[in-house]
Amino acid sequence: MMPEFQIACPQNLADAITEASRLQGEVLFVNGGTDLILELRSGQKKADWLIDLSQVPELQSLPTLENGMLKLRSGVTFTRLSTDPLVRKHARCLAHAGEQMGSAQIRNRATLGGNIASASPAGDSLPALAALEAEVTIEGSEGARTLTVAEMLAAKEKTLKARELVTEILIPLAEQGIERRSTFTKIGSRTQVSIARLNLAAVMELEHGVIRKMRLAVGAIGKAPLRLYEFEKEWEGKAVKAESAGKIAGEIAGTLAEFLTKTVDQAIPGRHSQAYKRQAVQALAFDVVAELFPEQGLGQGGGGNGGR
Amino acid sequence: MKLEFKVNGKTYELDVDPESRLLDVLREELGLTGAKEGCGEGECGACTVIMDGLAVNSCLVLAAQARGKEILTVEGLAENGELDRLQQAFIDNGAIQCGYCTPGMLMSAKALFLRNPHPSETEIRTALAGNLCRCTGYVNIINAVKDAAEGAV
Numbered sequence: 001m002m003p004e005f006q007i008a009c010p011q012n013l014a015d016a017i018t019e020a021s022r023l024q025g026e027v028l029f030v031n032g033g034t035d036l037i038l039e040l041r042s043g044q045k046k047a048d049w050l051i052d053l054s055q056v057p058e059l060q061s062l063p064t065l066e067n068g069m070l071k072l073r074s075g076v077t078f079t080r081l082s083t084d085p086l087v088r089k090h091a092r093c094l095a096h097a098g099e100q101m102g103s104a105q106i107r108n109r110a111t112l113g114g115n116i117a118s119a120s121p122a123g124d125s126l127p128a129l130a131a132l133e134a135e136v137t138i139e140g141s142e143g144a145r146t147l148t149v150a151e152m153l154a155a156k157e158k159t160l161k162a163r164e165l166v167t168e169i170l171i172p173l174a175e176q177g178i179e180r181r182s183t184f185t186k187i188g189s190r191t192q193v194s195i196a197r198l199n200l201a202a203v204m205e206l207e208h209g210v211i212r213k214m215r216l217a218v219g220a221i222g223k224a225p226l227r228l229y230e231f232e233k234e235w236e237g238k239a240v241k242a243e244s245a246g247k248i249a250g251e252i253a254g255t256l257a258e259f260l261t262k263t264v265d266q267a268i269p270g271r272h273s274q275a276y277k278r279q280a281v282q283a284l285a286f287d288v289v290a291e292l293f294p295e296q297g298l299g300q301g302g303g304g305n306g307g308r
Numbered sequence: 309m310k311l312e313f314k315v316n317g318k319t320y321e322l323d324v325d326p327e328s329r330l331l332d333v334l335r336e337e338l339g340l341t342g343a344k345e346g347c348g349e350g351e352c353g354a355c356t357v358i359m360d361g362l363a364v365n366s367c368l369v370l371a372a373q374a375r376g377k378e379i380l381t382v383e384g385l386a387e388n389g390e391l392d393r394l395q396q397a398f399i400d401n402g403a404i405q406c407g408y409c410t411p412g413m414l415m416s417a418k419a420l421f422l423r424n425p426h427p428s429e430t431e432i433r434t435a436l437a438g439n440l441c442r443c444t445g446y447v448n449i450i451n452a453v454k455d456a457a458e459g460a461v
């Protein structure tokens with residue numbers, strides 16, 4: 001059974017913020033409810049008041065481009081992330097994360113803001129946002145501030161305070177003349193409906209066939225997604241010429257598999273999921289590189305992706 | 309609290325508890341017991357209904373969140389005493405055994421058709437991935453949806 005609470009249904013963002021500071025007792029926001037309703041029913045969370053964000057228009061409006069940024073509102077659903085043309089173009093890894101999360105019913109309700117605020121280690125949007133170096137706008141009665149996703153997740157308790165809400169997610173666009181490719185894959189215990197056990201997002205930017213940027217983030221092995229800084233540096237500045245692209249892609253996949261294995265070993269020494277993960281990450285590495293170099297037809301390299 | 313919404317084309321104004329879920333209101337207040345509570349956790353899809361054109365798990369939607377929305381349940385599928393072509397296809401393909409999953413399956417498939425009247429088998433499987441069936445082994449269900457999609461019924 002659901003414990004008792006009251007529910008406030010603000011009509012706009014200003015009202016939501018006012019209600020959040022005015023209401024007495026334990027106040028929680030709800031949007032898609034796909035995490036919170038279960039947590040309330042199990043007693044994991046308690047609330048005197050819920051503030052429903054699901055019909056606050058400012059949080060539901062469509063993605064836009066503004067000042068060199070892709071601007072998402074926190075109420076964007078995973079279904080929208082997976083289909084929105086701007087997201088697919090500029091933040092494909094986030095669209096891929098949208099496609100692969102939950103079931104159709106969950107994707108239709110689950111929001112990006114809820115995924116960030118829940119900050120479950122396995123949250124599928126998190127590695128994608130980390131690899132895209134996204135920023136998050138947080139608003140409360142004391143005003144608004146912007147943090148990088150990495151900053152926010154590094155110390156969640158301190159950064160997103162009670163009664164504050166995530167309003168926007170800003171993703172920097174690639175500069176003029178730079179081609180951005182990005183992808184996301186995950187390995188879960190079950191197909192389709194499952195919380196990812198390991199997920200990985202990669203962003204690569206090319207300028208005239210030279211790798212300008214490589215950004216990788218692995219989720220579900222620590223509290224927050226881990227960026228693979230050393231690996232990223234190793235590949236920046238390398239040329240990917242048509243003739244040698246296959247070779248480079250193969251090398252990247254090999255190095256990435258090694259790196260991931262090391263990372264997983266360090267992050268979860270002795271945990272029983274480790275042996276499984278070590279094998280799975282190899283497959284993951286090849287899948288990711290196959291997506292980053294679609295012209296190479298490397299698809300089968302990893303041998304069986306457990307994520308599907 | 310007051311809840312005004314539309315269910316199967318009819319407008320309702322109800323007084324509901326803040327903590328009730330859409331599933332509770334449909335079943336207990338409106339007597340629409342087609343949507344079932346299987347798991348109550350978003351995993352089984354037995355509670356699937358269509359809200360503003362999209363399939364949702366009614367066990368994970370608060371009743372208050374349905375304010376102003378249009379809900380379609382399995383009871384609203386048949387029109388003028390005629391079964392929806394999906395329902396007929398389920399019968400013709402032996403896609404129903406115990407029937408517990410059927411209303412949810414039908415609503416997930418219906419939501420797919422609303423967006424995409426001629427889906428591929430992969431699209432059908434994706435749309436139904438959040439609906440579990442412990443009886444049929446899924447093959448007949450997929451075939452039924454394929455038949456309905458091709459207008460074979």
Ligand SMILES: Cc1cc2nc3c(=O)[nH]c(=O)nc-3n(C[C@H](O)[C@H](O)[C@H](O)COP(=O)(O)OP(=O)(O)OC[C@H]3O[C@@H](n4cnc5c(N)ncnc54)[C@H](O)[C@@H]3O)c2cc1C
Pocket residue numbers: 028029030031032033034035036037053074075100101102103106109110111112113114115116117118120122123124125164165166167193194195196349350351
């Ligand atoms: C069957 C099932 C499968 C799932 N599969 C996946 C999966 O594959 N991958 C995955 O990552 N997750 C998965 N989830 C988890 C969940 O769907 C996601 O975390 C989702 O993004 C949560 O969003 P929501 O809008 O439903 O959040 P809610 O449940 O509404 O809220 C979650 C938390 O965030 C807070 N909150 C919500 N919005 C805001 C905001 N704007 N500002 C501040 N705080 C806010 C709430 O107070 C609450 O504490 C699954 C859940 C279920 C039930």
Ligand code: FES
Pocket residue numbers: 344345346347348349350351352353354355356365366367368
């Ligand atoms: S009862 Fe809602 S998904 Fe199982």
Ligand code: FES
Pocket residue numbers: 403404405406407408409410440441442443444
């Ligand atoms: S027919 Fe029995 S659960 Fe599907």
